[in-house]
Amino acid sequence: QEITLNDLIQGAYVFTFTVIDNDGDTDSDQVTINVLPPPPNEPPIANAGSSFSITLPENSVNLQGIATDSDGTIVSTIWQQANGPSVANIASPNQESTNINDLVEGVYTxxxxxxxxxxxxxxxxxxxxxxxxxxxxxxxxxAGNDRNITLPTNSISLTAVASDNDGSISDYLWLINSGPNSPVFSNVNAASTNVNNLVEGVYQFTITVTDNDGATAS
Known part of the structure; x- marks a missing residue:
C-alpha cells in the first residue's frame, strides 16, 4: 500500500503500518521520517569587472556586471557611484550593462x-x-624645395605638405616674406596655391598651418 503525506513540518515523525489477514491476525511495522530544515540560502554573487582607465577627451565607459545565484534567481541589480571627482551619469542603473557618461579627470568607484x-x-x-x-x-x-623659374614664365605653383599626429590641419596661410614686388596668390588658405605676376628677383614664401587645437607651425 502507498500513501502520500502532506503538510509535514520540521521534526521527526513515526508512522505505524498494520496489516490484518482474513483470519484476524495482525502485524505492524514502523517507519521514521525526519523532516530537515531547508538549507541556508546561498547568497548571490556580483562581479563588477576589472578596474581600468581611459584618457580624455574620451569621457564615457561601458560597465558590464555579472550576477549569478547558485540556488535561486536574481531579482534585482543596481549600479551606483561610490565616489569620484564629479557626479557621473549612469545611463541604465538597473541593468547588468550600463554606460557611464560625463566623466572628468580623476578616479571613480x-x-x-x-x-x-x-x-x-x-x-x-x-x-x-x-x-x-x-x-x-x-x-x-x-613648403617644398627651393626652385628657379625663367622669364617669361612668371607664375609658379606652390604645394605644402602638412600633418598632425594627434589631430587634423584646420587652416593654411601662405605669405610672402620678401621679394622684388607683391605677387598675386590664387588662394592663400589652401595647401596648394598659384603665385602670379612674378618679376626678376628672389622671393621667399612662408606657409603657416594651424591644427584643430590651435597650435601652429611654419
Missing part, C-alpha cells in the same frame, strides 16, 4: 549590487581612472 529571490544581496566594486588629456602635439609642415 562604481558599485554593482545584486539581490536574489531570498532577499540576500552582494556588492562588488570597479574602479575607473580618467587620465588627463595629453598635451597637444604641434603640426608639421614642409
Amino acid at each position: 562604481f558599485s554593482f549590487t545584486v539581490t536574489d529571490d531570498d532577499g540576500d544581496s552582494h556588492t562588488d566594486n570597479v574602479q575607473v581612472t580618467v587620465l588627463p588629456e595629453p598635451p597637444n602635439e604641434v603640426p608639421t609642415v614642409d
Whole structure:
C-alpha cells in the first residue's frame, strides 16, 4: 500500500503500518521520517569587472556586471557611484550593462549590487581612472624645395605638405616674406596655391598651418 503525506513540518515523525489477514491476525511495522530544515540560502554573487582607465577627451565607459545565484534567481541589480571627482551619469542603473557618461579627470568607484529571490544581496566594486588629456602635439609642415623659374614664365605653383599626429590641419596661410614686388596668390588658405605676376628677383614664401587645437607651425 502507498500513501502520500502532506503538510509535514520540521521534526521527526513515526508512522505505524498494520496489516490484518482474513483470519484476524495482525502485524505492524514502523517507519521514521525526519523532516530537515531547508538549507541556508546561498547568497548571490556580483562581479563588477576589472578596474581600468581611459584618457580624455574620451569621457564615457561601458560597465558590464555579472550576477549569478547558485540556488535561486536574481531579482534585482543596481549600479551606483561610490565616489569620484564629479557626479557621473549612469545611463541604465538597473541593468547588468550600463554606460557611464560625463566623466572628468580623476578616479571613480562604481558599485554593482545584486539581490536574489531570498532577499540576500552582494556588492562588488570597479574602479575607473580618467587620465588627463595629453598635451597637444604641434603640426608639421614642409613648403617644398627651393626652385628657379625663367622669364617669361612668371607664375609658379606652390604645394605644402602638412600633418598632425594627434589631430587634423584646420587652416593654411601662405605669405610672402620678401621679394622684388607683391605677387598675386590664387588662394592663400589652401595647401596648394598659384603665385602670379612674378618679376626678376628672389622671393621667399612662408606657409603657416594651424591644427584643430590651435597650435601652429611654419
